Structure formats: C-alpha cells, structure tokens
Amino acid sequence: MSAGATAGVAPRRTGPPAAPVRRARRRPRDLLLPYLLLLPACGVVALVVAFPIVQSIGYSLHHYNLREPDNAYFSGLDNYVRALTDEMFWRALRATAIWVGAVLPIQFAIGMAIAVLMNRAFPGRLVLRASVLLPWVVPSAVVALLWRWLLDGNLGVVNDLLIRVGLIDTGIPWLNDPSTAMAVVVLAMTWHGMPFFALMLLAALQAVPAEMYEAAHLDGASGLQRFRYITWPSIIDTIRTTTLLRIIWLANSIEIIWIMTAGGPNFATTTLPVVTFFEAVRGLDFGYASAVSVLLALILLAVVHLYVRQMRKDD
C-alpha cells in the first residue's frame, strides 16, 4: 500500500529554481496548421449538418409546396403562425411529450435492471448479454411490423393467447383504439430501445472499482447503501448522457409509430415528427413541414438546455 502511494508521488525538485522557459516564437505557418487540419472535418460538418439546418430554416420562411414549384415565395413567419395556431400542432406536441415521457423511464428502469443483473457472475451470462442485444440490432421497421402482427386485433398472437387463457372473450383492437394505441407503440419502442440503456449502463457499472464495494462491505454497508453511495454516483454521468441522447432520439423518432399506427387512430399517436413527415412526404408542403421541424428542434434545444443546466447545478 505504502509502496504504491510512494510511487504515485512525484519526486520533489531540489536545487535552484529553473529559469522560466521562453516560448519559442511560432511561425504563422505553424499557427495555421491546426486550423488547416481541422478544415476538412469542419467542411464535412458544414455540408452535412449546418447546410441542411440553414436550408430547413430557409424553407420554413417560404411558402414552398412541391406541387406548385413556380409559386414559391418568401412568407416570413406565416408557417410558424399557422403551426402555433393549429390545434393539431398542440395535440401532436402533447403526444410527443407523452411518448418521450412514457418510453424513457420504462426503458431506463428495465435497462438498469438488466445491466445490474448482467454485472453479476452467473452461468449463461454471455448468452444473456448477446440475447439482450437482439432488439437493438433489429431494424426499427422490422420491430414495428413484428409488433403490429403480434398485436393484430383479429389474427394477432397476443389476443389469441389472452383468449386461450380466458382473460378476454374477443380480440382487442390494440392498434385501433385511441385508449390503447399509444400504450402499444410505447411497448414496442421500449422493447426496441431498452438494450441501449442496458449496454451503456453495464459498461459504466464495470468501470466501478471492485475495491470500493469491498471497502463498503467491510464497513457494513447494505446492498441499497452500496448502490446509493457507490454505484449511482459512479454511473451518474453515463445516465445523464444516455438519457439526454435518448430524449433527443425519441422525440425525433417516427418509424415505429408510422408503421404501427400511422399516427392514428383519431390522431392519438400523431407526434410532431409524424406531422412533419406527413406534411413533407404526403402533403409535399416543405415550407410548413420545415417550420414544424424547426419548432420541434427549438423545443428540444430548450429541454436540453434545462437538462444540462440542472446537471451542472447537481455537480
């Protein structure tokens, strides 16, 4: 122990203090070099990130429908006014909040439970780790089709099983009833995204030094105390990062909802990305669709800002 501690201490400098090192004057070419090296990456970012954002903002300020390309004109904030005065926008915003607010905590809780389980040594752990990954590697379109089939009101396996065990008499139209549609798309998304949390949290858990648990155990800490005072503080940064990323991904996701319910029934699962997709791809109204997507981006920026500020405060 002492040897290790000694080894970690830097040897004290003896003798007269060294003269301050004069920084050599750098030639302009040397000063420019780092920027030149960064230039290609900046160019790529500008091309694939900045340009589409600027273009979207530009579109959002125009009346621009692909059906009438000769009738494109600058319309100022008209598209934003239209969105903010449209009841559908607010319904979709509510649905987006419900969607993110339901999927995120459930995915996190299940992911955390799986990560804690997989962090223990037990027979078959490797098989479990591999199988937990499965929902994540399946493309989201396939996940949506799979759940749509499972939950089909007439021919789905779920209804069939429930009827066989006597819980229901006739099939439930899970995807066609506004009171169940959001719940089942949340279920499908939870299943699909849960491995992300499980794997990220497992990686964080494995980075926690075992000595800390041993010391806490010797000090008589209970399992709950060890989790609260060692595990949680050690993985909190990972939790913050993963939840932040997930909020953004969920708020922008569309495939599962679109394929399973297309935003229905009666707009029960119409989130803001569904509105944007419909207006752009079906309505071909790029101006309005861009305005809705810019509004969603602004809302997300505000959420992220609040989240990061809270994180800093907690630190």
Add this chain to the structure above:
Amino acid sequence: MGAQRTSISRRTLLRGAGLAAAGTALSACIPGPGTGGGGSSGGSQKLRLRYWAWVDDPTSRVLDDLADRFNENHPSIEVDVELMPASAVYERLLAAINAGDPPDASAIHVNNVADIAAMGALHPLDQYFDAMPDKDDFVPTAVLGSRLGDESAPLHTMPWYGLVSYLYYRPDWFRDAGLPEPRTTDDFVAACRAITDPAAGRYGYGLRGATHGHIHYFMWLASLAGLDAVRGPGGAPVFHQPEHIAGTDWFLDLARTHRVVPPTASGDGFEQLMNNMKAGVTGTAIHHIKSSETLVSTLGAENIRAVPMPVGPSGRRWTEFGPSMNAVYAGGQDPDAAWEWVSYLASPEAMRIFCTEDGGLPVRQSVGSDPYFQENPFAKVSIDSLPDAYLIPFTERPGYARLAEQTWPQLTQPALSGEMSSAEFAGRLAEDVR
C-alpha cells in the same frame, strides 16, 4: 415582386442542381475509349430512355422483358426500366420535375395525374393518339380516364390497363346461411348480419377504414343515392346534403348498428382486408381483380366469388374505375421516342403480356375479348361492371391526398364507434376537397 424573384431563383437553383446531378450521372455513363461503347460501332448513338414504373410482384421481369422486345425492334432506342413502389414513383417524379430532370416516361396512377399536369410537366399526347389507326380499340372509359374525366381536356397520358372494383364474397358461408349472392344493398346488409358471429371471430364485411378506404365509402354512397350525393355540378363536395348524410349513416351503421365489421375496421387497410378474407374473419370485401389470385390460392376457387357492386334502392350501381397509364414528360430527352415506348406498352401484344402477368384488366377491346380474360370469372365480373365504373371524384383537387391518407384514416375510428356524428364526419372529409 420579391416573391416572384425568390421563386425564379429557387427554381433556377433546383434546376441547376438537378442538371448537375444528371450531368454527373450521365458523364459516368459515357463509355471511355476502348470500352466498346457506341462510338466504336460506326458512331451510332443509342438514345437511352429512362422509364419508371411499379409492378405488384417486385421479382417480376415482365417490364424488362417487354423493354428487351422493344429494344430489339428499335435499334436507336434503349429503354432502361427502373422499378420502384407505386408511391415512390410519384414522390420521385415530383422531386425530379422540380429539379428539372424528369424521366422520359413513367407509369402513373390516375390520382397523381392532375398534380403533375398542373406543373406543366406532361407532354400532351392527343396528336400521337389521334394518328393511331386503331385508337377506337381503346375502352372509352380508359381514354376518358386519361383526360381526367373531362372530354375536352387534353390526353394527359396513354391508357395502359385498368382496375374495376367489385364485391368479393364467400359462397360457402352464404350457402350455409341459405343466402343468395348479394345483388342489392339490402341483400348485402341482410347477408352481412346473417353471417356475422363475433364469438366465432366472423364478420360480414371487411370495411377499409385505413388509407384510401374513402373510395369504398364513395362507391356505397353513389350506389345508394347516385354520384350527385357526393359531388355537385361544379365538382365540389356536397357532403352536407340530406342524401349524403343518409348514405353516411347507412355506411357507418354497418359498424354502429349492425356490427357486421371487425372491431379493427378503422385501421384495416388493403393488407388486413386480404388477410381477414383469407383467414375467414370476413365474408365480403371490396377490391379488384389483382387480389383474386391470392384469394383463390388460399381459399380455393369454390370458396371465393365476385359480384358487381350491389345495386342501391334507386336501382343504381356505381363502382370505381382505376386506370393506370403511362406519361411522357415534356422535360424528357425526346418525347417522340418516349411515345414510341408507351404506345408499344399499349399495343395489343404488350398489353396482353403485361395484363396476363401483372393481373390488370386490358383497356383494349380486342385484348379484353381474348379467351384468357373472358374465361377468368373475376375478369368477367370486372368487364361486366365497366358500364357502371367511373373515376373517383375529387382526385383533381389539391386536398385529395390529405383526404385519402390523413383525414379519412384518422376519423374512421371515432365515426365507426359512434363518437362522431355522420354530419361531422362528412363535413370534416369535405373540408379537404372543398
């Protein structure tokens, strides 16, 4: 003024981008020295025509085979067929036209013709069509479809094949219940009530509540009270009229009162309609000949039949004629060459091959009288229904896509469950196409 300047610069920019992209693509296609291209064979340059289309079976090579036949007989033209899903053809067309780089020709659905024509992207075909010696061989409804139902309009597209909707039913179920085949709307409702048994998971009618199900709704309305109950003289919707509301009541009552549709009806689209018929969940459904093969192969020829749409109380029958056609684009390389190709597709030989393979109905009388089509019971019902088959109204209106793909599928759930009144349902639908 400012607005105009913006539009011109945007269009110019898009066109430039499209040309740049096309230029890059084309430059990649130009063979270099020693690659055995056209340059080495006496300097004759083949015109490569781009043709976009869809087929029901994505593994089908029928269009490639037709292109090969055409190319063999046209040494100066080479048609490149690019297959994609039907919806993708329309979406890509809009992008390509906006970028100033449309294909030379494409298949196009009647629902999309008005949009593309309004953009000025179609090359009118009257001059070519009028010069055809056998133009009278085409079914008049199909030619009218290419004029979007207006005799005085230009021939926007070349007729290719058509689809006529009718009613499929399960003869075994009807026989067991002692029912005749449904000839009238009253027969239909009575039969649906008789064969429905929710406890056994059986329902009388496969109602299409998902996207494009409004077509069937219009068909029922027009059969019950005539097209005047759907569309007014100026082409505007008349969904507030008592006849329309009564028809809407009749339609929604299939779920609200008679309960002869599956509880999933509001979300059932084409896929569910077919699966429900094949799995024995529903006893009747509206569709066209293209689904006959899969239904027969699953249920057996003796357990699936078709009849024309049932006749309403006034003795009227109304069904959908859905023409598929080929368009020639004004911005293409050579509209004359593109016409050669689309007129070949509409030739008796090519039409017979395509319709036999892909399952559509020929729109040439000479091909329709072919024994293959006359002996096919589903083709026969389609042909028998032709006198009562019309284009679906409102397809020329900008809000039609919203009606078909958003308002209809979203509102069928509250309407069929009785949470929304018939008048409100009809009124909300009318808003899109008013």
